[in-house]
Amino acid sequence: MPAWSRGRLRLLRLLLALCAVSAFFATATPARAADATTPVTQAAYLADRLRENPVHVTDQLPREVPRSTAPGFARLAKKTGVPTYVLVLPMQTSTDGKQLLGAVHDRLGRDGLYVLFEGADLAEATAYGVRVPADAAITVTRYELPYDAGPLRSFERFADVIALGGDKAGARAEAARETYQDDEPADMYIGPSDRNNQSFLTGILLTGVPLMIVLTAWYARRHRRRSGAERRVPRWVVPGAAALTAATIALAAPVVFDQTRSSAARPPTPAELSARVERVAAGLEKDPVYADPESPRVLDSRQLDRLHDRIRDFRRSDGGGPVYVSLVPQTPASESAGDSWLFAAAVHAKARQDGLYVVADPDDGTIDVYNYGLRIDADSLSFDLPDAVTLGDSKADEADDHLLGERLDTLMTFLDKAPRTDRPDFESTPAAAPEADEHTLPPLFATDFWPGLFVGAFAALLLSGVVAGVMWSAGRLLRRRDPAPEPTDLLPFTAPTEPSASYLRRTAYTELTTLTSQFTDPDDRTRAWDHLDAAMLLVDGDPDRARAAGTDPATLVAVIVLARAGRAALADDTDDADDLRHDLCCGINPLHGPAVSRHHVRVSAQGNSRRLLPVCEPCRDTAVAEPGGIPGRLLKLPDPSLGNSRMPYYDATDGPLTAVPHGIARLIDKVRETAGVH
Structure with missing residues (x-):
């Protein structure tokens, strides 16, 4: 070649x-x-989730909407009659819900009804390619249900209205606006403070009401004794009624206050509480910057590349190390209850990698830094990090991305210059997160129930004292104005066994003045005149002395007996001095009135001591049927020499009253002898 x-x-x-x-x-x-690595958009990620399952419940709200509610949403979605796609996400403060649903629909490419829940609230619903009254259903749900109804109950109401059709749904929405335009529906759940109030009220009622029954009955019994009425109910009735009332309150309170939870949220499982931490930890193993795919993007490609470069340079620097950035929202309904320190500790424990853990919230724009194993001065991170980095400034507040890209870059510059220490530093253990089942209310008979018991007892004592004082003052005022006559015709059955001094004074004055007013012809009624004359001798001729304080109770009883006998003589047309009804009164209790016979009766509850006494009809019946009941019917008067003790009237004095068992005539003679009148 x-x-x-x-x-x-x-x-x-x-x-x-x-x-x-x-x-x-x-x-x-x-x-x-x-x-x-190219950031996947929020809408594309959510479209992929809906492609797998038409209901996507975020793992970031386990305390409010756990992922176990997804089957409930799917079941209710069938009631709409059209393909329905449901997204349950954290609050989207920087994203318009309608735009987000539109973007998700475009990427999913399926027509139907798209529904967005932000937490437990129904935020938006839009129909694509189907005709359903979405706006009317949202209106009805927001107006008819309280804010704490819960997502499943809200979605159920939403689906029911969708199933009504356009005309009926529109009419119901208009009716809901008119009904609740100024008022909101009552809350469906109560909080812990409300339960404490219920427990407190239950305790007050449980002691206050029964104690009021006992005190009121005691005061009424004293009032009856003073007014001359006998006890007509057995002694066990009052304590029995009080005990029955207490039992009724104790049984009825749990029925009335039957709430057991403070929220519609279901208790999350341990797996639901750890799902987001595992997701973030797995993402940080692949990339030191983890951006939550369910949240709007806050770092563009340029900012993300620069942050990666700064993290790589810091890791290689003297005293530096790994930096892990989590762009994840911190909400109160999350597994850490919105505590970024607790979240960082959980991610560090799961990832098992030491380093600086940066938690940047794309929702509110806060940045927190936690050191696990690097030689960065702890005081520098705690006190020297500028607020413009951790909290942001006015410009960051106005920006949709909170300027997180620029602030994270400033953070890396600060870390490059931060003082180093000789040994690695570790964050202390944060406080534990609230219990998983934090919405369970405490038992009704707990917390403030015990203080309520004491308050109820004190209130009953105070109220009964006030009522007794008011009634005593009113009674004194009424008696001072117009002392009403005693019901003489009823006294044989209402005379007290242990009368008070005030009762005796009031009754003696009334009986004496009544007899005086009825006595018109003393010449024709010599026997009635003898009664009046003897009664007047006991009060020195002045009826007002009968109601004067300090008058001997025995003297007052004698005045009452003589006055009543005189009134009976005036009312009787016969003049038979031997008539037993006119000469004798009851020797058991002279206030009972005329005697009908004589009878050997027991006069002491101890032993078998008997006396032959004239007796009225009720006392005779008691002596025959129940001999042991006679001592309890004896009229007993206070003995000044024995303090507050009481003795039978014929033993409590040596005055004229001791002659009562021998007849009215003997009583008159005894009075005259005592007064020196013959």
Whole structure:
């Protein structure tokens, strides 16, 4: 082969080689670009999730909407009658819900009803390619249900209205606006403070009401004794009623206050509480910057590349190390209850990699830094990090991305210059997160129930004292104005066994003044005159002395007996002095009135001591049927020499009253003898 031919062949081979190399680089560069990490948009990620399952429940809200609610959403979605896609996401503060649903629909490429929940709230619903009253259904749901109804109950109401059709749904939406335009539906759940109030009220009622029954009955019994009424109910009735009331309150309170939870949220499982931490930890193993795919993008490609470069340089620097950045929202419904420190500790424990853990919230724009194992001065991270980095400034607040890209770059600059220490530093253990089942209310008979018991007892005592004081004052005022006559015709059955001094004064004055007013012809009624004369001798001729304080109770009883006997004599047309009804009154209790016979009766509860006494009809019946009941019916008067003790009337004094068992005539003679009148 000629030399020029060999030269041309070499040149041709060289050109072919150059073309091959050019072709290789031309095809290799786009391939590397295609393999490079490119942020996946929020809408594309959500479209992929809906392609797998028409209901996507985020793992970021386990305390409010756990992922176990997804089957419930799917079941309710069938009631709409059209393909329905449901997204349950954290609050989207920087993204319009309608735009987000539109973008998700475009990427999914399926017509139907798209529904967006932000937390437990129904945020948006849009129909694509189907005709359903989405706007009316949202209106009805927001107006008719309280804010704490929960996502499943809200979606159920939404689906029911969708199933009504356009006209009926529109009419119901208009009716809901008119009904609740100024008012909101009552809350469906109560909080812990409300349960404490219920427990407190239950405790007050459980002691206050029964104690009020006992105190009121005691006061009424005292009032009856003072007014001359006998006890008509057995002694066990009052304590029995109080005990029955307490039992009724104790049994009825759990029925009335039957709430057991403070929220519609279901208790999350341990797997649901750890799902997001595992997702973030797995993402940080692949890339030191993890951007939450369910949240709007806050770092563009340029900012993301620069952040990667800064993290790589810091890791290689003297005293530096790994930096892990989590762009994840921190919400109160998350597994860490919105505590970024707790979240960082959980991710570090799961990832098992030491380094600086940066938690940047794309929702509110806050940045927190936690050191696990690097030789960065702890005080520098705690006190020297500018607020413009951790909290942002006014410009960051106004920006949709909170300027997180620029602030993270400033953070890396600060870390490059931060003082180093001799040994690695570690964050302390954060406080534990709230319990998984934090919405369970405490038992009704707990917390403030015990203080309520004491308050109820004190309130009952205070209220009964106030009522007793008011009634006592009113009674004094009424008695002072017009002392009403005693019901004499009923006294044989209502006379007290242990009368008070005030009762005796009031009754003696009333009986004496009544007899005086009825006495018109003393010449024709010598026996009635004797009664009046003897009664007047006991009060020195002045009826007002009968109601004067300090008058001897025995004297007052004698005045009452003489006055009543005189009134009976005036009312009787016969003048038979031997008539037993006119000469004798009950020797058991002279206030009972006329006697009907004499009878040997027991006069002491101890032993078998008996006396022959005149008895009224009720006392005679008691003496025959229940002899042991007579001592309890004896009129007992206070003995000043024995303090507050009481004795039978014929033993409590040596005055005229001791003559009562021997007849009214003997009582009159005894009075005159005592007064020195013959």
